[in-house]
Amino acid sequence: MSKNKDIPSDHKSSATEVVHSGRNPFEHHGFVNVPVYRGSTVLFPNLETLEKQSQTFTYARHGTPTVRALEDAISQLEFGHATKLTPSGYQAITTAILAFVESGQHILVTDNVYEPTRHFCDYILKRMGIETEYYDPLIGSGIAQLVRPNTSLIYVESPGSLTFEIQDIPAIAKVAHEKNLWLIADNTWATPLFCNPLTLGADVSIHSATKYLVGHADALLGTITSNERASKHLEKAYRTLGVCAGSEEIFLGLRGLRTLSVRLEKHQNTGLELAQWLSARSEILNVIHPALPSHKQHLVWKRDFKGSNGLFTVILKPVPKTALAAFLDGLKVFTMGFSWGGFESLVIPFNTSKCRTATSWKIDGQ
Ligand SMILES: *Cc1c(COP(=O)(O)O)cnc(C)c1O
Numbered sequence: 441m442s443k444n445k446d447i448p449s450d451h452k453s454s455a456t457e458v459v460h461s462g463r464n465p466f467e468h469h470g471f472v473n474v475p476v477y478r479g480s481t482v483l484f485p486n487l488e489t490l491e492k493q494s495q496t497f498t499y500a501r502h503g504t505p506t507v508r509a510l511e512d513a514i515s516q517l518e519f520g521h522a523t524k525l526t527p528s529g530y531q532a533i534t535t536a537i538l539a540f541v542e543s544g545q546h547i548l549v550t551d552n553v554y555e556p557t558r559h560f561c562d563y564i565l566k567r568m569g570i571e572t573e574y575y576d577p578l579i580g581s582g583i584a585q586l587v588r589p590n591t592s593l594i595y596v597e598s599p600g601s602l603t604f605e606i607q608d609i610p611a612i613a614k615v616a617h618e619k620n621l622w623l624i625a626d627n628t629w630a631t632p633l634f635c636n637p638l639t640l641g642a643d644v645s646i647h648s649a650t651k652y653l654v655g656h657a658d659a660l661l662g663t664i665t666s667n668e669r670a671s672k673h674l675e676k677a678y679r680t681l682g683v684c685a686g687s688e689e690i691f692l693g694l695r696g697l698r699t700l701s702v703r704l705e706k707h708q709n710t711g712l713e714l715a716q717w718l719s720a721r722s723e724i725l726n727v728i729h730p731a732l733p734s735h736k737q738h739l740v741w742k743r744d745f746k747g748s749n750g751l752f753t754v755i756l757k758p759v760p761k762t763a764l765a766a767f768l769d770g771l772k773v774f775t776m777g778f779s780w781g782g783f784e785s786l787v788i789p790f791n792t793s794k795c796r797t798a799t800s801w802k803i804d805g806q
Pocket of ligand 1: 554629779
């Protein structure tokens with residue numbers, strides 16, 4: 441690991457780490473940023489090195505110094521053993537799940553999961569003969585009752601997409617360990633700065649780095665961080681599937697990382713201010729934002745998270761479609777668009793009733 445040796449590790453705050461992690465300028469002639477290594481072929485100086493594969497880099501698909509820099513930085517920030525980079529957050533999810541399943545098994549996935557993850561389970565995993573069972577995000581230790589002899593993993597996403605339930609990851613992790621299952625967490629919302637699922641008992645933490653990490657809506661990128669137990673399986677699946685991320689995107693990830701802490705501070709302050717303002721409006725039924733004391737799992741959020749951000753849900757009182765369109769089309773600062781985590785102010789209308797199968801979700805969120 442190319443950690444900065446000047447700062448003793450016990451003195452580093454996360455804000456300091458995002459600036460220093462994964463780089464040692466004096467390995468690159470003093471230049472502050474790790475260069476973008478472009479390449480496919482890596483040359484070997486002699487037969488012995490080639491046969492023993494004894495040099496650090498052997499082929500670009502298996503890593504470059506640019507790849508290593510972001511991997512090391514995320515491993516450090518997520519308290520992980522190893523990190524792998526993927527071309528998108530979605531591929532981080534599919535690669536991580538594939539690393540731990542085989543035909544005939546059963547997996548448990550939270551009902552408020554990011555929707556493409558559900559598609560992957562219902563389409564690809566199903567074709568492989570793997571059964572996905574969706575569970576109530578608030579199940580906590582009750583998940584033990586759903587574990588079968590052929591269950592291989594539990595998948596959590598906290599807060600869940602769109603409805604923002606905070607899962608009791610430590611309680612679910614306890615069950616996962618007792619039953620010898622893998623626990624995978626989509627940690628995108630929190631970024632590595634505000635929650636570290638591995639320290640709460642998960643084996644794998646995934647990020648869509650496309651969001652706050654890259655932070656400027658100009659690249660897609662994903663990360664998978666694992667503990668030591670999980671990393672061998674992940675490494676094997678990652679290599680065998682032929683996954684690797686583009687060097688330009690990784691550079692944008694490294695660049696975004698350096699300002700993550702200052703950007704998030706602004707995002708969380710503005711987000712909370714907006715959420716509070718919206719809560720008081722007569723047109724609004726409810727605002728679901730984990731940092732609001734009115735959020736149902738606010739105390740769990742306070743226990744497990746170190747901060748919030750600018751992504752939350754607003755529930756309007758029922759209005760005709762024409763009024764909704766007039767509202768959305770009339771916005772001056774916000775624009776409709778998928779994704780989040782950049783500097784644009786975005787809004788997207790949605791209906792959760794279509795993407796739940798295990799639980800129903802009451803429209804007022806109460
Ligand atoms: C956006 C998102 C993803 C997928 O990320 P991409 O980089 O767009 O593929 C995964 N999980 C969550 C929670 C997300 O919001």
